[in-house]
Amino acid sequence: MxxxxxxxxxxxxxxxxxxxxxxxxxxxxxxxxxxxxxxxxxxxxxxxxxxxxxxxxxxxxxxxxxxxxxxxxxxxxxxxxxxxxxxxxxxxxxxxxxxxxxxxxxxxxxxxxxxxxxxxxxxxxxxxxxxxxxxxxxxxxxxxxxxxxxxxxxxxxxxxxxxxxxxxxxxxxxxxxxxxxxxxxxxxxxxxxxxxxxxxxxxxxxxxxxxxxxxxxxxxxxxxxxxxxxxxxxxxxxxxxxxxxxxxxxxxxxxxxxxxxxxxxxxxxxxxxxxxxSGRTRDRLELQPLPAISAPSGWDFVELRTTDLGDTTRLLHRLGFRLGGHHRSKEVQVWLQGSARIVVSEAGGSTRREPHIDPRERTDAHSVAEVSGLGFELSDPGAAFQRSTALGSAPVPRHELPGEAPLRGVWAPDGTEIFFGPTPDGSAPGWLSEFGVEEDALGTSDLITGIDHVNVAQRWQHYDEGVLFYTSVLGLGSTPAQDVPGPSGLVRSQVMRSPDDAVRLPLNLAPTAAEQGSFVGVAYPEHIALASEDVREVARRAIHRGLEFLEIPENYYEDLVTRFGLDEETVSELRELNLLYDRDEHGEFLHFYTRTLGDVFMEVVERRGYRGFGAEDAPVRLAAQYRLRSART
Amino acid sequence: MxxxxxxxxxxxxxxxxxxxxxxxxxxxxxxxxxxxxxxxxxxxxxxxxxxxxxxxxxxxxxxxxxxxxxxxxxxxxxxxxxxxxxxxxxxxxxxxxxxxxxxxxxxxxxxxxxxxxxxxxxxxxxxxxxxxxxxxxxxxxxxxxxxxxxxxxxxxxxxxxxxxxxxxxxxxxxxxxxxxxxxxxxxxxxxxxxxxxxxxxxxxxxxxxxxxxxxxxxxxxxxxxxxxxxxxxxxxxxxxxxxxxxxxxxxxxxxxxxxxxxxxxxxxxxxxxxxxxSGRTRDRLELQPLPAISAPSGWDFVELRTTDLGDTTRLLHRLGFRLGGHHRSKEVQVWLQGSARIVVSEAGGSTRREPHIDPRERTDAHSVAEVSGLGFELSDPGAAFQRSTALGSAPVPRHELPGEAPLRGVWAPDGTEIFFGPTPDGSAPGWLSEFGVEEDALGTSDLITGIDHVNVAQRWQHYDEGVLFYTSVLGLGSTPAQDVPGPSGLVRSQVMRSPDDAVRLPLNLAPTAAEQGSFVGVAYPEHIALASEDVREVARRAIHRGLEFLEIPENYYEDLVTRFGLDEETVSELRELNLLYDRDEHGEFLHFYTRTLGDVFMEVVERRGYRGFGAEDAPVRLAAQYRLRSART
Structure with missing residues (x-):
């Protein structure tokens, strides 16, 4: 062609x-x-x-x-x-x-x-x-x-x-x-x-x-x-x-x-x-096929790059994560809970190739915590890598020592490193051994069971490009975009998901020229949402361990009663645990947000059949994050 | 109400x-x-x-x-x-x-x-x-x-x-x-x-x-x-x-x-x-009138604030302006030609209240030249000032010595100082005497006869606000907006004009998040367009005096022949003088642009009945300005 x-x-x-x-x-x-x-x-x-x-x-x-x-x-x-x-x-x-x-x-x-x-x-x-x-x-x-x-x-x-x-x-x-x-x-x-x-x-x-x-x-x-x-x-x-x-x-x-x-x-x-x-049609355009698509069967890992190692690992600990170990040749550690694997790498500053934040607009250029990489489990990692480079993505350079599992990746348009890993034979991927993690050290009854979704910010010039990248490289499908109002403007959100929902990746487009509060669009916080079947227990333990929750206003809880007719007992438990609540035709949704660290925060979600992403609650979060940021600056 | x-x-x-x-x-x-x-x-x-x-x-x-x-x-x-x-x-x-x-x-x-x-x-x-x-x-x-x-x-x-x-x-x-x-x-x-x-x-x-x-x-x-x-x-x-x-x-x-x-x-x-x-309708809303509108009858002056006094005055001289004099109590000088009066003020840096350029995005924070003020001639300057403050505009603080003509003004939403002056009795306004200008020093047969229009950049958040300000305060009417393509994005342009066309003020909205060339939107150049009945002679003399014109590519001249069927002689004169050409159903338009100084450039225009603003030529200008800026950075 x-x-x-x-x-x-x-x-x-x-x-x-x-x-x-x-x-x-x-x-x-x-x-x-x-x-x-x-x-x-x-x-x-x-x-x-x-x-x-x-x-x-x-x-x-x-x-x-x-x-x-x-x-x-x-x-x-x-x-x-x-x-x-x-x-x-x-x-x-x-x-x-x-x-x-x-x-x-x-x-x-x-x-x-x-x-x-x-x-x-x-x-x-x-x-x-x-x-x-x-x-x-x-x-x-x-x-x-x-x-x-x-x-x-x-x-x-x-x-x-x-x-x-x-x-x-x-x-x-x-x-x-x-x-x-x-x-x-x-x-x-x-x-x-x-x-x-x-x-x-x-x-x-x-x-x-x-x-x-x-x-x-x-x-x-x-x-x-x-x-x-x-x-x-x-x-x-x-x-x-x-x-x-x-x-x-x-x-x-x-x-x-x-x-x-x-x-x-x-x-x-x-x-x-x-x-x-069958020869019925003659292909005079000479269409060339790409290496076959390999839809992700799950999250291999999410990588956080941080200059605040203490704060980052404290946050993970308070959410119930265990330190799996340190990598034998890199300044990287892994934290584990259920099937959620968070790789924490130490960085002197942002090394994300296309920062979703204009570096001039960071509140603090020296304190960085960001989602820097996403690892996916695939049936054919090699084909996925070949497909992505055939589609014009640049490979991420990586050094591997002999005996280490090869891992290839490319840069997404938003600057995130995308890694193509194999779907593991057993319950845990082989690369954990490079961190000194023993098979029997893996938890079997953790409260957090895995990664529910990861929310990645896009710069507005590259939004369509991002959607096409995740569609064409990983075969994710897109759902219609939604606008979420925040104190500095509308945040556009579009969820990319794999055919069987094993991977959900909301892309967020924040206003980049906001002058009110210089918050959203300037440093729109990304997040990792963790799945649990008992978010109330996760919250209780996290309170005990001193986790800093994002505070939810009382007006929100009163409105919950108006909207959903919840009883006082339910609401007072939600209030006590800083939980938010939503409901759709499929079921209920309970979740909480942590405070933001650098440009990233964590969410823990419990889906009781619910299929959404708590869009109704996002304005509450955006307002709370805005207030915190205003108080700081 | x-x-x-x-x-x-x-x-x-x-x-x-x-x-x-x-x-x-x-x-x-x-x-x-x-x-x-x-x-x-x-x-x-x-x-x-x-x-x-x-x-x-x-x-x-x-x-x-x-x-x-x-x-x-x-x-x-x-x-x-x-x-x-x-x-x-x-x-x-x-x-x-x-x-x-x-x-x-x-x-x-x-x-x-x-x-x-x-x-x-x-x-x-x-x-x-x-x-x-x-x-x-x-x-x-x-x-x-x-x-x-x-x-x-x-x-x-x-x-x-x-x-x-x-x-x-x-x-x-x-x-x-x-x-x-x-x-x-x-x-x-x-x-x-x-x-x-x-x-x-x-x-x-x-x-x-x-x-x-x-x-x-x-x-x-x-x-x-x-x-x-x-x-x-x-x-x-x-x-x-x-x-x-x-x-x-x-x-x-x-x-x-x-x-x-x-x-x-x-x-x-x-x-x-x-x-x-007549008592036919009872006004139970109790509508309050504003001080009457006073449409400008002409340009009193345009103020350029500059750190490059030598370059700025050299540019004016090369265009045929004469130094009228220096103000007796301020570091301000006035340059005259026809009815065009350019006030040049020395500044240590931008003092525009709402810079149209994000200060972080200036190429050179120390070199500033910008349109900082617009003076209008009005039948009732006092009413105009009262009207503008009743409409929420903030007055510009000014110090006047005894005997100096009072001049009141407000800030436009774009940060320009808007001054309300009287329509002069004679051919020149009285305030010129504060600059030591003698009545008989005023030229009577200058090649440049006055100000044709002034082009002011708007930040995108304030575009509608700007239109309403100029409509409600000065009674200017707006024409439909036009998009002009430039190498870093579309520039939206909308012309505000007084009912009798004595004042024309195009507002330009440049893309603010351009990443290509970091040019338009970042420092979209404003300009003062001067009127002449013989732009060719202005150009000839300016060439002789060493004016730096914006260079116009040969491809443009060849396209002129294609579009308008101009003869070779006409085109070769245009080419030689760096002139651009346009035509509408009312007549012809000849004009040239100077190079940009700080964030401002000058244009000289000759209207032969033509009513537009050379929108067809704006892309040529934007591209040339882009190339110059790229070459510099």
């Missing part, structure tokens, strides 16, 4: 964009007119630079309001087309995107449009270029891909074809099934864009909210499958107008973009496998 | 909100349930605190899904209502907002709903509270204000009335004219919210995009006028769900909110003046 991306997706100068696109591994690029116009690089020089980078310049775009015109305006359009043809000659670009007309003056006359396209085809032929006519969803008269295709057929010119754009097709409720019936020789170009479903006018939706395939709600596998069936063999290109991408670092957006295409290619290949295998 | 605001509009803790609301000058407040639930302050204590602050607690809200229910659910709603009544007794709040039901299980039976409202009225009476039933725009069955009002009339209970919310009425396309016919004794509460017109589902629109009156597109003067005609005399309250307000500093949001109500009150009073004067 020839992969391409429009320069308009990316931030920076045209020269920076080309470099990032090439280094991410794309085959080609679409040149957006405005990117060229603002650039000091001459077209010939750009052609040469692209060549040096191994990139083809697949498309020049857009040629606007150039067709569906009255005769005077059309003459001027032909003049512009001649100039554009000259320019494309210098660029060495063959295909020009011609958009359907969006002006109120556009002429609604299919015969005339076909004739104009034909005349434009003659000009294109003179310049050795070809025209890909595209129906914009908000085109005045031509706004359906079938209509544009009919006009192309009527124009009947070898230099005139159509361009298909998944956003324009799907946002307007178009039926992509007709793609299969199209003459692939008439499809000159394909642009892909995904988008979240919104009830918004198509123009605003398209200009600001497009995302890469897999980051939105459109069924792009279906579109791709139909393209393959049609016999199309040309470039597959990303054209994403997105406010965040325009601000984000150009290199990571390019990596994110190629990941989305590789993922889509893999999914489409899988969906079409029976047809291709 | 009794002014009120819902706590949900504001950031911070409940205690911080109350303090900010009182200090902004509101009369009362609506308590949002969740704000109380997350607060450690007991209801009685809160009542006392509000009393100390001089605030009434006007409404407790919302009581959700409490009506339109099956009998079992309704029993539980009554139980909740009893508990809520108890709580309101402790709070000392009389009115409870009851929302129409949004659940798919809501019962569509008007007789039943009226009966349920009546039974709820009995419970309310027991607790000495009253219920204000409101139709949400997305209510399952009750989603129109007329419908809710009919149900209230049918319930026929002295403790049951209706709550009107302008957003729910206008977003659903409701007709507010029926408000006039309502029994004012049945209107228990009024909430106001404005919003930009969007094609978005009402729930998302309401939850994220509400703004204060005057900051959106709804006709709230009409709603208010109808309320006055109805005879309503109760609180007028703001209920604004807005993502930005939730993050912004609570004090400034409160000031912004009260400004919007005072402005609305004034506008409504003016609209109703004939009716009230």
């Amino acid at each position: 020839h992969t391409s991306i429009a320069t308009v997706c990316l931030s920076g100068t045209l020269e920076e964009k080309l470099e990032a696109v090439a280094s991410a591994g794309f085959d080609g690029v679409e040149i957006f007119t405005q990117d060229l116009v603002v650039s000091p690089t001459a077209p010939e020089e750009l052609r040469e630079r692209a060549g040096d980078l191994g990139l083809s310049l697949d498309l020049y775009q857009p040629f606007r309001n150039g067709v569906e015109l009255d005769p005077v305006a059309f003459d001027d359009a032909l003049r512009r087309l001649h100039r554009t043809g000259d320019l494309m000659g210098r660029l060495g670009t063959e295909t020009l995107l011609v958009c359907s007309n969006v002006s109120p003056d556009a002429v609604a006359d299919d015969d005339l449009v076909a004739e104009q396209l034909h005349r434009m085809g003659d000009v294109a032929a003179e310049h050795g270029i070809r025209l890909a006519y595209e129906a914009l969803a908000w085109g005045t008269h031509v706004n359906g891909h079938d209509h544009a295709h009919r006009l192309v057929l009527a124009a009947d010119h070898p230099h005139v074809g159509t361009c298909l754009d998944s956003f324009h097709i799907l946002s307007a409720g178009g039926d992509p099934s007709s793609i299969e019936e199209m003459d692939p020789g008439r499809i000159f170009f394909v642009q892909l864009a995904d988008a979240p479903l919104m009830h918004l006018d198509p123009l605003s939706w398209s200009r600001h909210h497009r995302v890469f395939p897999g980051e939105g709600d459109f069924d792009l596998v279906d579109v791709m499958a139909r393209l393959v069936r049609s016999g199309y063999a040309g470039p597959i290109s990303l054209e994403i107008f997105n406010d965040s991408f325009r601000q984000a670092d150009v290199h990571r957006t390019a990596v994110d973009g190629l990941r989305s295409l590789r993922w889509l290619e893999d999914r489409t290949r899988a969906a079409l496998a029976p047809e291709i295998g | 009794h002014t009120s605001i819902a706590t949900v509009c504001l950031s911070g803790t409940l205690e911080e909100k109350l303090e900010a609301v009182a200090s902004a000058g509101f009369d009362g407040v609506e308590i949002f349930t969740q704000d109380l639930v997350v607060s450690p302050t007991a209801p009685e204590e809160l009542r006392e605190r509000a009393g100390d602050l001089g605030l009434s607690l006007d409404l407790y809200q919302p009581f959700r899904n409490g009506v339109e229910l099956d009998p079992v659910a309704f029993d539980d709603a009554l139980r909740r209502l009893h508990r809520t009544g108890d709580l309101m007794g402790r709070l000392g709040t009389e009115t409870l907002l009851v929302c129409s039901n949004v659940s798919p299980d809501a019962v569509a039976d008007d007789d039943l709903v009226a009966e349920q409202l009546h039974r709820m009225g009995d419970v309310a009476a027991e607790h000495g509270i009253r219920l204000a039933y409101e139709a949400l725009a997305w209510g399952t069955h009750v989603n129109g204000h007329d419908h809710a009002h009919r149900l209230v009339l049918a319930a026929d209970h002295p403790h049951v009335g209706t709550c009107l919310d302008s957003f729910h009425i206008l977003s659903a396309g409701g007709d507010p004219s029926s408000i006039e016919e309502m029994d004012p004794g049945r209107i228990f509460f009024v909430q106001l919210a404005d919003a930009p017109l969007m094609h978005l589902d009402p729930l998302s629109w309401s939850r994220h995009h509400r703004v204060f009156p005057g900051e959106g597109d709804f006709d709230l003067v009409d709603v208010m006028a109808r309320l006055v005609r109805s005879g309503y005399a109760g609180p007028i309250s703001l209920e604004i769900f807005n993502d930005s307000f939730r993050q912004a500093d609570v004090h400034r949001t409160a000031v912004d909110g009260l400004r919007s109500l005072r402005w609305l009150e004034d506008r409504t009073r003016a609209a109703l003046a004939p009716e009230i004067g």
Whole structure:
């Protein structure tokens, strides 16, 4: 598959964009007119630079309001087309995107449009270029891909074809099934864009909210499958107008973009496998599969990196964790309870690659405690690692001594180290022996039984990227996002979960420019939620051991009675133990929060059938954390 | 008029909100349930605190899904209502907002709903509270204000009335004219919210995009006028769900909110003046007028504050400005050309009150050049000053020596000092004599004739606030916003202009969290655009004097030929002089940009009938500025 991306997706100068696109591994690029116009690089020089980078310049775009015109305006359009043809000659670009007309003056006359396209085809032929006519969803008269295709057929010119754009097709409720019936020789170009479903006018939706395939709600596998069936063999290109991408670092957006295409290619290949295998469909796009997905069967470990070793281990002890031991060659210790394994590493400061906190905004640059790594148990760790690197993730460098279990990992877009471990044969993973943990030292009747979920903060520029990473690499599914109000703004929360719920990973997007309290978004605390079947007993013992709970206001407990009609006895026990309570149609939920340490806190949860994450209680937590932080600063 | 605001509009803790609301000058407040639930302050204590602050607690809200229910659910709603009544007794709040039901299980039976409202009225009476039933725009069955009002009339209970919310009425396309016919004794509460017109589902629109009156597109003067005609005399309250307000500093949001109500009150009073004067309408809301608006008739001066005095004055000299003189008592000088007066003040660093740049993000904290003040010529400067302070603006402290012209000013939300000067009798303002400028020293045939526009950057949290400030204080009108793409993100631009175009003030909103190039949003350059009738001659002389122009790429000139069909001779002159070109249906536009100095640059423009601001050329400028900045860092 020839992969391409429009320069308009990316931030920076045209020269920076080309470099990032090439280094991410794309085959080609679409040149957006405005990117060229603002650039000091001459077209010939750009052609040469692209060549040096191994990139083809697949498309020049857009040629606007150039067709569906009255005769005077059309003459001027032909003049512009001649100039554009000259320019494309210098660029060495063959295909020009011609958009359907969006002006109120556009002429609604299919015969005339076909004739104009034909005349434009003659000009294109003179310049050795070809025209890909595209129906914009908000085109005045031509706004359906079938209509544009009919006009192309009527124009009947070898230099005139159509361009298909998944956003324009799907946002307007178009039926992509007709793609299969199209003459692939008439499809000159394909642009892909995904988008979240919104009830918004198509123009605003398209200009600001497009995302890469897999980051939105459109069924792009279906579109791709139909393209393959049609016999199309040309470039597959990303054209994403997105406010965040325009601000984000150009290199990571390019990596994110190629990941989305590789993922889509893999999914489409899988969906079409029976047809291709039986020869019913010929795969002229040459879709390449990725190493198979290996969904996590559980948490291998969570790593906390801390400069406050005393505070961190005291917190774990008070929650009932036992020190398993110290690693024989690294400054790392492991704490155990049930199947929860918390690796604590000593750090002189944050080493997270992409801190979720702007380092300038930390309250205390010298005191760090953060979730730095997530270890997953997988049936095939090697395949998972290969899949993730094929999807553009950078490997985490690790030193292993002879005899130590190999452990490979990559960086998630949020800067967390993601490790791929094997699903253990017995009750505990083999690597514990490197910490001197004896098999019989493992607890069998611990109050905390394992990890319920881990909550990771995302920076807003990388939220969609994070969702796609966890989807494409680990096969986690996403649930609809929820907004949680806090004193410094809304916190967006979206839960990623493995198919059997063995792993739950809520991603939180905190406001980054909050000026009230300089709290959320500035240092949005992440957390590890531990599972228990008796959270009240965990809380009782923790109180005895001196754990600092997050204090819950009395008004909350009174509201619990109003909302749920709980009896006074139940509520007074909750109050005494600092517990919070929620309920859904599946059952009850009891939980408590510890105070924040560095940028992380712990939660202990007891699910009695409940499937949520206590979103109703999150505002109470955010307000309490805000008050503590305000009191400190 | 009794002014009120819902706590949900504001950031911070409940205690911080109350303090900010009182200090902004509101009369009362609506308590949002969740704000109380997350607060450690007991209801009685809160009542006392509000009393100390001089605030009434006007409404407790919302009581959700409490009506339109099956009998079992309704029993539980009554139980909740009893508990809520108890709580309101402790709070000392009389009115409870009851929302129409949004659940798919809501019962569509008007007789039943009226009966349920009546039974709820009995419970309310027991607790000495009253219920204000409101139709949400997305209510399952009750989603129109007329419908809710009919149900209230049918319930026929002295403790049951209706709550009107302008957003729910206008977003659903409701007709507010029926408000006039309502029994004012049945209107228990009024909430106001404005919003930009969007094609978005009402729930998302309401939850994220509400703004204060005057900051959106709804006709709230009409709603208010109808309320006055109805005879309503109760609180007028703001209920604004807005993502930005939730993050912004609570004090400034409160000031912004009260400004919007005072402005609305004034506008409504003016609209109703004939009716009230003739006794046809009785103003039971007691609307107070503001000092009359005085639209600027021109620019008195623009003040540049700089640490680079040499560079700044060199730039002015190269543009043809003459040093008018030095102020006799301040470290300030004035530069003159045509009617353009640039006051240059020496500063040890930024003294702008609300820097548009986060000080931590400046490239060079020691080199500052910025637009620090805007002086306007007004027919009644005293009234303008009084109006602005009545609208909550803080006066700028100034020291004047005896014999010096008094000059009063306030801070705009963006931190610029806004000065209200008199419209001069002669050709030049009297204050020039303080700089030792002689009348006959004023040029009469300067190439630069005056100030065309001044472009001021806004921080994103304060954009709507800025628009309302310039609208309400100076009577500027706003044009629809435009997005301009730059290498670090979209820059939103909205032009504020006086009715006769004597003053044009584009407000620019730059991305604040850009990570690409750390340029725009971080130090978005502002600018002063100077008017000339011969920009080519200005450019020629400036070249001769060594002005550093912003360099325009050759690709831009080639594209000009393509777009406009300009001849080679014209284009080669543009190229030679670093000029840019645009055209609209009114005429042509020629202009050039200087390089940026600190955070400001200059533009010289020649309008040949053209009415725009060269938005097509802004991306070229942004890209060039980005390249220069990248090269420097």
